[in-house]
Amino acid sequence: MTIFFKNYWAYLSVILSLLVILPIIIIFLFIFHSGSDTWTHLKNTVLTSYIINSLILLIFSALGTLILGTVSAWLVVMYKFPFKKYIEWLLVLPLAIPSYALAYVYSDLLDYGGYLTVIFSFIINTEIKSINFYSIYGAIFVFIFSLYPYVYLLARQAFIAQSGTYLEVAKVSGLNLRSIFYKVSIPLARPALIGGVILVMMETLADFGVADYLGIETFTKGIYKAWFNLGDIISAGKLSIILLITISLIITIEKTLRGKSEYTNDVRSFRNFKLNKLNKFLKIAALVICSIPIIIGFIIPLITLINWSIDSINNVNIYNFFNLILSSFSLALLASLICVAFAIIIIYGVRTNEKIAGPFARIASLGYSIPGAVAAIGVLIPLAWLDNFINDFSLYYFNISIGLILTGSWFALLFAYLVRFLALSMHSVESSFIKIPKSLDYVAKVLGASNSKILTKINARIGLGGISLGLLIVFVDVLKELPATIILRPFGLNTLAIKAHEYAIDERLGDAAIPLLAIIIVCLIPLFILAKGIRE
Amino acid sequence: MKNINLFMIAIVSIFCIGKCWAEEVNLYSARKEHLIKPLIELFEKETGIKVNLVTAKSSQLHQRILREGKNSPADVLLTTDAGNLWKASSENFFQSIDSDTLNSRISPKYRDKNNLWFGLSLRARIFVYSLDRVSKNELKGYKFLSNPIFKNRILIRSSSNVYNQSLIAHMIAKYGEGDIELWAKDLVNNFARDPAGGDRDQIKAIAAGIGDIAVVNSYYIINMLNSDNKGIFDSLGIYFPNDEDMGTHFNISGAGLLINAPNPDNGKKLIEFLASDQGQEIYSNINFEYPVVDYIEIPDVLKKLGSFKEDSINIYEYGRLSFKAIKLADRVGWK
Numbered sequence: 001m002t003i004f005f006k007n008y009w010a011y012l013s014v015i016l017s018l019l020v021i022l023p024i025i026i027i028f029l030f031i032f033h034s035g036s037d038t039w040t041h042l043k044n045t046v047l048t049s050y051i052i053n054s055l056i057l058l059i060f061s062a063l064g065t066l067i068l069g070t071v072s073a074w075l076v077v078m079y080k081f082p083f084k085k086y087i088e089w090l091l092v093l094p095l096a097i098p099s100y101a102l103a104y105v106y107s108d109l110l111d112y113g114g115y116l117t118v119i120f121s122f123i124i125n126t127e128i129k130s131i132n133f134y135s136i137y138g139a140i141f142v143f144i145f146s147l148y149p150y151v152y153l154l155a156r157q158a159f160i161a162q163s164g165t166y167l168e169v170a171k172v173s174g175l176n177l178r179s180i181f182y183k184v185s186i187p188l189a190r191p192a193l194i195g196g197v198i199l200v201m202m203e204t205l206a207d208f209g210v211a212d213y214l215g216i217e218t219f220t221k222g223i224y225k226a227w228f229n230l231g232d233i234i235s236a237g238k239l240s241i242i243l244l245i246t247i248s249l250i251i252t253i254e255k256t257l258r259g260k261s262e263y264t265n266d267v268r269s270f271r272n273f274k275l276n277k278l279n280k281f282l283k284i285a286a287l288v289i290c291s292i293p294i295i296i297g298f299i300i301p302l303i304t305l306i307n308w309s310i311d312s313i314n315n316v317n318i319y320n321f322f323n324l325i326l327s328s329f330s331l332a333l334l335a336s337l338i339c340v341a342f343a344i345i346i347i348y349g350v351r352t353n354e355k356i357a358g359p360f361a362r363i364a365s366l367g368y369s370i371p372g373a374v375a376a377i378g379v380l381i382p383l384a385w386l387d388n389f390i391n392d393f394s395l396y397y398f399n400i401s402i403g404l405i406l407t408g409s410w411f412a413l414l415f416a417y418l419v420r421f422l423a424l425s426m427h428s429v430e431s432s433f434i435k436i437p438k439s440l441d442y443v444a445k446v447l448g449a450s451n452s453k454i455l456t457k458i459n460a461r462i463g464l465g466g467i468s469l470g471l472l473i474v475f476v477d478v479l480k481e482l483p484a485t486i487i488l489r490p491f492g493l494n495t496l497a498i499k500a501h502e503y504a505i506d507e508r509l510g511d512a513a514i515p516l517l518a519i520i521i522v523c524l525i526p527l528f529i530l531a532k533g534i535r536e
Numbered sequence: 537m538k539n540i541n542l543f544m545i546a547i548v549s550i551f552c553i554g555k556c557w558a559e560e561v562n563l564y565s566a567r568k569e570h571l572i573k574p575l576i577e578l579f580e581k582e583t584g585i586k587v588n589l590v591t592a593k594s595s596q597l598h599q600r601i602l603r604e605g606k607n608s609p610a611d612v613l614l615t616t617d618a619g620n621l622w623k624a625s626s627e628n629f630f631q632s633i634d635s636d637t638l639n640s641r642i643s644p645k646y647r648d649k650n651n652l653w654f655g656l657s658l659r660a661r662i663f664v665y666s667l668d669r670v671s672k673n674e675l676k677g678y679k680f681l682s683n684p685i686f687k688n689r690i691l692i693r694s695s696s697n698v699y700n701q702s703l704i705a706h707m708i709a710k711y712g713e714g715d716i717e718l719w720a721k722d723l724v725n726n727f728a729r730d731p732a733g734g735d736r737d738q739i740k741a742i743a744a745g746i747g748d749i750a751v752v753n754s755y756y757i758i759n760m761l762n763s764d765n766k767g768i769f770d771s772l773g774i775y776f777p778n779d780e781d782m783g784t785h786f787n788i789s790g791a792g793l794l795i796n797a798p799n800p801d802n803g804k805k806l807i808e809f810l811a812s813d814q815g816q817e818i819y820s821n822i823n824f825e826y827p828v829v830d831y832i833e834i835p836d837v838l839k840k841l842g843s844f845k846e847d848s849i850n851i852y853e854y855g856r857l858s859f860k861a862i863k864l865a866d867r868v869g870w871k
Contacts, residue, residue: 041863107733111737112743129745129746134732134733135732215871229701230863377599384604388605391607408609486592502591505568505734507736510763
């Protein structure tokens with residue numbers, strides 16, 4: 001018992017992790033079913049090409065976002081150049097645009113009569129009728145420019161948190177800035193960079209919207225096909241397991257490579273370092289490099305959507321639309337609060353006792369790579385069982401049918417978001433907690449502070465940046481989420497993403513533009529709050 | 537203690553509020569909200585029955601009903617494609633409706649033989665072709681699309697779409713699986729590009745010169761004719777495929793009453809309303825589909841498209857053969 005109390009936080013962390021792991025376990029149980037016809041069919045026909053396509057997407061999206069995110073973060077943290085103050089937070093904004101929206105926009109702009117087709121024709125001075133965006137290159141393009149902010153945000157925070165002392169020591173030792181970048185900053189920022197890239201990889205693997213719209217045969221599309229088209233949930237489960245194993249392999253390899261090195265900042269001086277000045281030419285170059293992702297990932301899509309929406313603005317019923325915004329907003333807010341609360345407890349539990357809580361926390365964070373629809377089923381199976389049990393129970397003893405109180409309400413949906421997005425909040429909380437020297441915890445403990453006090457007074461305060469980043473990222477992602485929401489939503493709940501999706505698959509992009517713009521605007525609210533944080 | 541009692545009462549009453557609502561019906565709809573909302577509003581106004589709506593893809597609603605089991609709140613499942621209706625009825629989702637109105641208004645061709653589900657609108661899968669590059673007498677039935685003269689000229693969306701699955705199933709029923717597998721192989725060789733995008737994108741691709749013949753659902757054409765894109769139809773023709781063996785492939789959207797429906801009477805009323813004169817007119821007008829009730833006036837734009845020689849097939853076949861169709865498409869590399 002005393003052991004339990006001593007490790008109270010670690011056990012609490014384990015319990016919360018287990019709750020999130022439950023749906024993942026349910027999916028894993030499918031592996032014990034014997035192979036069906038569908039499974040053999042998929043294996044013999046399409047599986048190989050699904051795997052190859054997914055790997056290509058994975059590798060290039062990861063590389064692209066890593067380069068784009070790290071370089072832009074390094075430039076804004078280390079150098080002075082014009083408009084830097086604005087660029088620094090504008091770089092976050094592509095997060096507000098769902099990747100499927102980016103796919104709609106660019107396939108249209110490059111299609112027959114699209115603006116970009118016309119512009120390119122003019123530039124190269126020969127007529128092109130359309131540029132085929134419906135390809136794996138198109139998908140890689142979409143993922144790089146919509147997902148790089150994950151790497152940028154974490155990289156930027158890591159670069160800032162790197163103690164100026166390290167950099168000064170490096171400078172005194174005669175390293176120039178480029179060597180500092182490669183030899184000091186990048187290695188030190190590694191957990192953050194890898195964390196960001198892993199998020200990108202998970203998101204790429206779990207994506208359905210982009211691949212579906214652009215007609216790329218990916219692994220996740222295979223899961224949908226097995227389950228929804230061929231009605232074979234077991235094959236779908238098996239495919240999901242392969243996906244999960246791939247991600248856990250990547251994470252494990254990373255952990256092994258990282259080895260035993262600790263990344264906490266033991267040097268106490270957080271004093272700011274001096275920004276480096278650039279010559280005129282390099283100033284412009286830095287500005288251009290940092291503007292490209294903003295223009296492609298945010299400005300062009302935004303303008304296109306506004307342009308589309310002009311025609312359909314009259315079809316909008318203001319009252320319904322307001323309700324739509326309200327329900328999307330509250331759903332996203334609630335989900336992000338729950339995810340971050342779980343993340344703080346789990347990560348803190350790991351911090352107090354890595355041995356007990358660590359493995360569970362890592363498994364719990366795998367949920368992000370599960371496609372939304374699969375997570376939804378993992379949640380639906382146990383909850384529907386429990387629901388039916390509760391209802392039968394109350395019917396039997398009280399003769400009242402209370403209906404399906406879990407799956408028929410927001411509960412199931414919020415649970416699915418937790419399974420899916422916990423990893424996002426965990427990564428941000430972890431990357432800020434990891435920067436807090438453990439010696440602080442020990443000192444507090446020697447001075448008689450309890451673990452809860454250490455968490456609330458020290459870790460949560462110093463790690464506030466990571467915590468709010470976690471809130472923000474989950475909020476934005478829930479707002480854009482589609483498959484789980486569609487499957488689990490109760491009567492009467494409609495979200496902006498669903499609305500946009502329904503119009504888009506009905507090939508009415510004009511009508512889809514308005515809810516998409518609303519998503520962007522709602523996402524911008526927390527992003528501006530974050531931006532304010534960045535500027536201060 | 538008192539507080540706990542109050543708390544319990546509060547909890548119970550929260551759950552009861554939904555239950556105590558006078559008259560309601562719960563609708564699971566694969567037809568998107570903007571295509572069904574006007575009908576729902578009219579139904580609510582005329583009957584005073586409140587409609588609770590959830591929309592999702594047909595297959596997702598199917599899984600949901602399956603998981604919810606006997607306590608599922610759904611009364612009516614409204615879905616597109618006969619294949620989906622067949623799948624739902626083969627899982628015993630539906631109960632038979634005994635309704636003279638429905639029986640007299642909807643031809644047996646468009647409903648289940650045990651009255652488990654009823655078709656409510658019709659759409660045809662037809663060709664759009666370039667007037668410059670294709671002459672009309674080159675076009676025959678679907679089967680002829682695999683002819684080498686159409687090499688690199690055919691545009692059609694992915695086989696993961698149910699419209700194509702039903703078309704393939706229909707053809708398997710007509711010509712046999714072996715024949716159609718060979719046909720599909722040749723068809724894939726004739727593709728102008730890897731299948732991508734929706735039906736409208738195929739039409740746009742003709743305009744862009746990527747291919748010459750697109751296979752699309754009838755209502756997409758009208759939707760495009762009603763939009764800014766109508767200009768591209770100046771150089772495009774419309775053709776209803778048809779040969780000695782097979783008429784034009786058509787499909788339905790339809791509805792059924794769920795076996796555990798908590799409000800079966802209201803559910804029946806809703807389906808009857810959708811088949812009424814008023815319901816049919818709006819239902820087919822919103823999305824430019826053909827009504828299932830014979831004498832209902834077809835919208836003008838639809839008349840202009842031309843009429844089609846419906847194939848004689850029994851539409852359960854689409855569902856029965858759908859798995860075969862999907863696997864066949866995978867084998868021949870139809871993405």
